[in-house]
Amino acid sequence: MQIILLDKVVNLGNLGEVVRVKDGYARNFLI
Numbered sequence: 074m075q076i077i078l079l080d081k082v083v084n085l086g087n088l089g090e091v092v093r094v095k096d097g098y099a100r101n102f103l104i
Contacts, residue, residue: 074099 074096078086082103086092094103 076103 075091075093076099078088078090078092081087085094
């Protein structure tokens, strides 16, 4: 899953970056 970060996330990326993460990680921790 690709997501656009709306805030800085430690060990993942900064505001506005498009990053690819596993579906479960995105659902459980980011959304």
